[in-house]
Amino acid sequence: MLHVRHLLRPTSLALALSLIAGSGGAWAQQPPASMAPAPMPATPAAQAKAPLPLDELRTFAEVLDRIKAAYVEPVDDKTLLENAIKGMLSNLDPHSAYLDPQEFEELQESTSGEFGGLGIEVGVEDGFIKVVSPIDDTPASKAGIEAGDLIVKIDGQPTKGLSMMDAVDKMRGKPGSKISLTLVRGEGGKPFDVELARAVIKVQSVKSQFLEKGFGYVRITQFQINTGEEVGKALAKLRKDNNGKLKGLVLDLRNNPGGVLQSAVEVADHFLTDGLIVYTKGRIANSELRFSADPADASEGVPLVVLINGGSASAAEIVAGALQDHKRGVLMGTDSFGKGSVQTVLPLNNDRALKLTTALYFTPNGRSIQAQGIVPDIEVARAKVTPEGDGETFKEADLAGHLGNGNGGADKPSGHPSKTEPRLQDDDYQLNQALNLLKGLNLTRSK
Template identity: 45%
Template sequence: MKRFFVLLPILFILTQTSVFADESKQERDIYRDLETFANVLTLIQQYYVDEIDSSKVVNGAINGMLGSLDPHSAYMTPEDFKDLEEETSGSFTGIGIEISMRDGVLTAVAPIEGTPAEKQGIKSGDQLIRINGELTKTMTLLEAVKKLRGAKGTPVTITVHRQEWKEPKDFTLIREAIPLVSVKYTELEPGFAYIRVSNFQATTTKDLRNALKNLKKKHPLQGAILDLRNNPGGLLDQAVKVADIFLDKGVIVSTKGRHKEEQMVFKAHPGEGYSDFPLVVLVNGGSASGSEIVAGALQDHKRGIILGTTTFGKGSVQTILPLPEGAGLRLTTAKYYTPSGDSIQATGIKPDMVVPLTAAVEAKADPPPPLKTVREKDLPRHFKNEKDVKKQPENQDESGEGGDQEENFQKMEDIRQMARRLEQDNQLRTAFITLKSLSLASGQHRSKE
């Protein structure tokens, strides 16, 4: 307690010294404001009705100070700092939703694929009014995150307002371990790849390279769909490296801040070998930050067709600054710009092809739609055409797949799942049609019928 009483004369001396040293008016104003803060703190200590926890009051002042800057700057306690490290390394326990402050309201940026939030139907743009009955209006972003997270298997109730609803609705979700597998992939057809990047974490670039190598081993790549929908971002360097995989030259993104170290330009490097096939990039209102960097770079360099709806519009860079005793400061230090020099802050990336997700497709199909894309040749143990039988290598069995029956059934299940997705997801379906058209136009597609 006593250290705060000592602060006043020290600050007074510093103020007087700054005047005698003819320092700038701004510096004098800072010392004057600090003196005001110390006076207020002292009066609280002396006269507040209950004895106060000084640390709690000071932390509240710090959070208030950062909250006056922008929605993404925040003070992190040692516990918050540890949670951040866990999240970027690959997992955390919670409901699986990226949140932000929009116009002072806690807003869902995107649910993470396969998590309780996505399964319960939480969408990008949903406003979280309450968490366990407590109003979120007075919460900081990190306080809200902490309340949403918790022990595995425990419930949390969120009150959600959506623009088209007349009244807010309550959702009770059970917290789970959220594994952040950032890259998933499959073939839509031989040579046509579907790659889903759900966020940018420490292993994303490595995982994407492995995915492309595995796809290339199966068939020469004739085209790919890169799905960045509901990708809330993550590590800046990983987003840059992901864009670099598909580009062989030019600027990917530039950042501009107040200081020289924030003036950076990130450029593509030749040699990845994935810049010569058609590419369609899927985005929506939940695509933010890092995913906007990737989409913006590919769009400006005309490397791919951007398809979907306008992205979230987060065009700022946060730097994590460590503080003593394990705490940290997440501070907005720069804004980033696409290769053409445009800032996407609050405007987002506008798609080349605007394709909203239709309400009919958005609804869950019950029963599942017919599977139009599964053909006779895809079925395990199908009869061979006589011409194919004559050409069959001696080391293959009747299935034509090397005798691994379990692998055949898995392949069939993958085909069924993708067929169902194409039926239900009009954006993905449009992207696939567009991709095949681009492949035909480029002369890469060769019929294998």
């Protein structure tokens, strides 16, 4: 029986590195039979129009024979044929790939959110390996690796021209083993080295907390099979902890490489009560899918700000695009990654599989995100927050003989502010701005 799984991500592989991707994510739940695209056999008419390319097949056989006979070292047929398959797929697009048994197993493991590696989603740009996004709480994020960084060397060896498969192989390794990456950040940036220790990556898909009383925060690091359910639980807990109602919510999709298509639909549905969420178009049977919201509203219409950036890809862009098209929330941050394609995992014999781009997805208003991304409603670039105290200041109430307030109430002289616990938004300018916007929206709603 053919199992079909949908993938949404920017890398070509979801491997030990967190390359879940195409980066996008991980992989998807197996869809119902009615939603599972499967290749259609060619019709007689189609076969007549596209006869077998005999000349090219003869050339292929001749090249195979020449290599076997003349290459400096013996090469077996299996290796040559597998390399031919890999080349056939790698030249289609950056996200289609041939998965050997180990790679297929690692792709499956990534769905559970636990795998070995560095914790970075990567893609290929101009022949270089590019960081799509670091995954929270992993060696990569702790080392300060950022979305957009180019990996120019791995353990001193240049990556220019390396295939995605080769780069992934070099970055994989036993947990605890060391690796050195040479990175370039920004246009014209100087190369710098980062030393990392590989680890077993345990990805917590959903995190939630309060930013201030009544204002909730939900971060989705990537879309795994259970992400939709976890977001629903997080929303319910936030409401319960605030006497049943929220004043506002920040949904953080920054540096989210994507993942499971169905989970992205479920998350968007938590905030929508009707209408289209996303639709896909492709060439194979049943690839033209449409996903719509149901009337239930897990968010209860709470004012919403969605944070995105250049590391928000694929499934994250589906959620952001749906909420933007339905004007359900305000998108804030910077342009997203721009991966608008769907990958289907097609198992083969001998525990191998194809990860094949089979469709493009579109937002409810018909926008394709491919190579363009989502543009936020309010652009807020990343910035460093530097707290500044009031210093030695004086107020009217500090002056000797000052008049009291005729309306009553205690005087308020200057004093040393009491120390408060550090807050998530204190060092995150974009999040701070999102919270300020929510406060403004809450004020206008209450009037």
